[in-house]
Amino acid sequence: MFEIDAKDKYYRDLNEEVRAAVDSGEKDIRLKNVNGQYYLATGLRGKVNITIEGVPGNDLSAFMDGPTVNIKSNAQDNIANTMNAGKIVIHGSAGDVLGYGMRGGKMHIRGDVGYRVGIHMKGVKRQSPTIIAGGTAGDFFGEYMAGGVLILLGLDSPEESPIVGDYLGTGMHGGTIYIRGPVQQKYCGAEVGVMETDADDKKVLEKHLKEYCADLGLDLKEVMSRPFKKLIPVSSRPYGNLYAY
Amino acid sequence: MFKSQAPPIFRATIDTDKCIRCKRCIQNCGWSTYSWGGDRVQIDTSKCVNCLRCYHYCPTEAIEILKEETRFKDNGYWSYNHIRNIKRQAETGGIPLTGMGCDREGTILFDHLMLDACQVTNPSIDPLREPMELKTFLGKKPSKLEFTKDKNGKRKLVTKMPPNLELAAPVIFSPMSYGSISLNAQKVLARAAKECGILMNTGEGGLHEDLKPYTSNIIVQVASGRFGVNPEYLNAGVAVEIKIGQGAKPGIGGHLPGEKIPLEVAKARMIPVGTDALSPAPQHDIYSIEDLRQLIYAIKEATNYKPVSVKIATVHNVAAIASGIVRAGADIVYLDGFRGGTGAAPGIIRDHLGIPIEHALAAVDDRLRQEGIRNEASIIAAGGIRSAADAAKAIALGADAVAIGTAALMTMGCTLCGKCYTGNCSWGITTQRPELTARLDPEVYAVRLSNLIRAWVHELMEVLGALGVNAVESLRGSRERLRGVGLDAQTLDMLGIKPAGR
Numbered sequence: 001m002f003e004i005d006a007k008d009k010y011y012r013d014l015n016e017e018v019r020a021a022v023d024s025g026e027k028d029i030r031l032k033n034v035n036g037q038y039y040l041a042t043g044l045r046g047k048v049n050i051t052i053e054g055v056p057g058n059d060l061s062a063f064m065d066g067p068t069v070n071i072k073s074n075a076q077d078n079i080a081n082t083m084n085a086g087k088i089v090i091h092g093s094a095g096d097v098l099g100y101g102m103r104g105g106k107m108h109i110r111g112d113v114g115y116r117v118g119i120h121m122k123g124v125k126r127q128s129p130t131i132i133a134g135g136t137a138g139d140f141f142g143e144y145m146a147g148g149v150l151i152l153l154g155l156d157s158p159e160e161s162p163i164v165g166d167y168l169g170t171g172m173h174g175g176t177i178y179i180r181g182p183v184q185q186k187y188c189g190a191e192v193g194v195m196e197t198d199a200d201d202k203k204v205l206e207k208h209l210k211e212y213c214a215d216l217g218l219d220l221k222e223v224m225s226r227p228f229k230k231l232i233p234v235s236s237r238p239y240g241n242l243y244a245y
Numbered sequence: 246m247f248k249s250q251a252p253p254i255f256r257a258t259i260d261t262d263k264c265i266r267c268k269r270c271i272q273n274c275g276w277s278t279y280s281w282g283g284d285r286v287q288i289d290t291s292k293c294v295n296c297l298r299c300y301h302y303c304p305t306e307a308i309e310i311l312k313e314e315t316r317f318k319d320n321g322y323w324s325y326n327h328i329r330n331i332k333r334q335a336e337t338g339g340i341p342l343t344g345m346g347c348d349r350e351g352t353i354l355f356d357h358l359m360l361d362a363c364q365v366t367n368p369s370i371d372p373l374r375e376p377m378e379l380k381t382f383l384g385k386k387p388s389k390l391e392f393t394k395d396k397n398g399k400r401k402l403v404t405k406m407p408p409n410l411e412l413a414a415p416v417i418f419s420p421m422s423y424g425s426i427s428l429n430a431q432k433v434l435a436r437a438a439k440e441c442g443i444l445m446n447t448g449e450g451g452l453h454e455d456l457k458p459y460t461s462n463i464i465v466q467v468a469s470g471r472f473g474v475n476p477e478y479l480n481a482g483v484a485v486e487i488k489i490g491q492g493a494k495p496g497i498g499g500h501l502p503g504e505k506i507p508l509e510v511a512k513a514r515m516i517p518v519g520t521d522a523l524s525p526a527p528q529h530d531i532y533s534i535e536d537l538r539q540l541i542y543a544i545k546e547a548t549n550y551k552p553v554s555v556k557i558a559t560v561h562n563v564a565a566i567a568s569g570i571v572r573a574g575a576d577i578v579y580l581d582g583f584r585g586g587t588g589a590a591p592g593i594i595r596d597h598l599g600i601p602i603e604h605a606l607a608a609v610d611d612r613l614r615q616e617g618i619r620n621e622a623s624i625i626a627a628g629g630i631r632s633a634a635d636a637a638k639a640i641a642l643g644a645d646a647v648a649i650g651t652a653a654l655m656t657m658g659c660t661l662c663g664k665c666y667t668g669n670c671s672w673g674i675t676t677q678r679p680e681l682t683a684r685l686d687p688e689v690y691a692v693r694l695s696n697l698i699r700a701w702v703h704e705l706m707e708v709l710g711a712l713g714v715n716a717v718e719s720l721r722g723s724r725e726r727l728r729g730v731g732l733d734a735q736t737l738d739m740l741g742i743k744p745a746g747r
């Protein structure tokens with residue numbers, strides 16, 4: 001375990017230290033006393049574990065390609081912006097615009113998330129991103145989604161109480177959203193279909209949630225105990241009739 | 246069938262006496278205007294867009310594309326397009342789409358600007374026989390240089406120089422994505438950029454494998470759809486551009502129609518085949534200058550501090566916005582005027598939003614100078630640069646370099662038919678249909694595009710010679726060398742130039 005004390009360090013110097021440690025072959029890095037520094041693990045590549053103690057600042061893990069980042073507390077906005085591969089585990093809650101344009105890898109959040117989470121996520125067969133949030137989410141969850149999987153659990157909410165905001169999946173044209181709680185069509189984008197989950201979905205969910213529960217010390221059975229709704233795009237060309245050619 | 250009340254605009258005709266029934270026109274037309282009728286070519290003229298592909302490839306010159314004579318009655322107020330759009334909208338309920346830049350007439354400021362020349366009292370320079378420097382560096386310039394002297398009294402530069410892009414000439418190619426244009430068209434741009442020592446820009450569609458040999462002449466782009474962006478991509482080129490807006494469609498996002506998303510493009514963009522590729526209107530992580538700064542520095546962190554360019558459409562408040570962009574840390578500000586080209590834009594947006602590049606350029610250059618930050622970023626002027634003359638005038642107004650898109654496509658055959666959004670471009674440029682893209686041979690057309698750049702380089706040298714300066718640097722922002730003809734006092738004041746004769 002390689003330790004870096006982030007106390008009073010400017011983000012640029014701190015990130016340089018982290019990159020230097022990764023370049024020198026460190027596989028396990030602990031950042032102590034982190035206090036809002038931007039861009040931690042941004043653009044970082046390779047197989048390395050980074051543990052963050054304290055609250056990291058915006059744009060954590062932007063464009064990240066491979067590392068695993070473990071955050072013991074809450075985190076801020078814009079995490080995993082266009083992230084390519086790797087994993088982020090957040091033991092608290094996180095802010096707005098998480099996983100914007102995310103292309104691969106996983107983000108597991110125990111608590112609530114803010115607005116516009118998982119927007120414009122993409123995926124092709126082998127490379128597909130996943131975001132799982134344990135609490136509730138704000139408006140525009142999964143907006144413009146083109147691929148990947150978004151799962152929202154509402155673990156701390158009573159059954160039947162809504163756990164996601166308005167404009168769910170607006171502009172969605174690929175990927176899948178699972179919501180463990182009620183979903184009303186009127187709060188979804190026009191291009192989204194809400195359906196019941198079947199046995200195949202259950203398998204998909206179990207696969208993703210097994211790892212999630214292991215990461216955050218939760219009970220898979222308990223998590224799977226409530227029904228999920230599934231949201232997928234009903235038209236691949238929601239705006240096909242918008243134009244006069 | 247319901248006959249459209251919007252009559253055809255063009256009439257494709259074949260002189261049956263000259264026609265040898267070779268059927269080449271049938272193959273060449275991307276819009277299926279022609280079909281084989283058993284003994285002769287049949288023509289569905291409503292499909293013709295006047296791209297002139299068939300005309301060029303007819304071996305006997307039997308084809309003529311005429312303006313359709315049957316038209317709405319002439320009306321000085323209701324233009325042909327007004328009436329036609331209403332008919333189309335009544336039939337479809339849709340927004341009329343357009344391709345390429347705004348084609349409306351109206352004051353074109355470039356055409357009202359005249360450059361100076363030397364006579365008697367100051368010598369002009371003969372560019373063919375005397376040195377003439379067009380080399381251009383894009384990026385931040387230090388506000389002062391500091392030196393130390395070593396033991397032997399030799400001076401040494403101690404100022405750390407910010408990263409700069411070196412161009413052989415002050416002209417680059419504007420961003421055009423794989424998807425909006427064909428891979429072959431991108432290859433033409435890449436080859437010519439390398440050949441001419443300038444740059445091309447990937448646009449927002451990823452960097453195709455085949456372009457990797459050209460990465461030292463490539464700027465990669467990050468836009469709201471984040472298509473094709475990963476750490477490798479960010480680090481592949483010489484700089485990264487954040488696209489906020491485009492001159493042809495300020496304030497709206499990109500919309501690549503499903504027709505232009507076959508498997509290869511879908512893979513590059515990581516979206517399903519045949520869906521519309523949507524680039525949201527805003528980047529949802531940028532709602533302020535502070536947010537922009539955050540993305541600029543995220544990219545710098547991810548690329549070990551490569552230069553970052555920020556591209557915006559020129560809108561009313563462009564000077565203040567550009568100032569914010571420079572303060573946010575951009576190395577280059579790319580200004581795209583409202584005449585700029587596009588693969589697809591709603592006509593109402595293309596023709597009625599934004600301001601001309603000439604105004605924007607003058608305003609931005611002024612503002613950055615007033616604030617003492619002009620050295621902090623280079624300015625690229627784009628959006629309607631039609632000739633080396635426009636380029637020279639843009640540089641005199643304050644640009645470090647110009648970017649050309651439409652002009653570059655014309656060297657590949659484009660005739661400005663404006664139907665790029667259909668995905669049927671007969672010239673193989675703005676299409677992904679393999680039988681059409683195959684006709685654009687990158688090797689052949691890269692020579693033509695390089696010729697264009699070479700010709701402009703010579704023209705720029707001639708102009709500099711006539712101005713009596715031996716480096717493009719001396720023309721940059723030198724508005725004293727411009728005069729306005731037929732412009733009102735306010736416009737002259739805005740442009741910071743004198744009227745001709747004064």
Ligand code: SF4
Pocket residue numbers: 257273274275276277278279292293294295296297298299300310671
């Ligand atoms: S669209 Fe082009 S190729 Fe087709 S008929 Fe018209 S001019 Fe000829």
Ligand code: SF4
Pocket residue numbers: 296344345654658659660661662663664665666669670671672674675
């Ligand atoms: S690129 Fe093709 S479709 Fe577009 S204007 Fe040029 S010739 Fe027409």
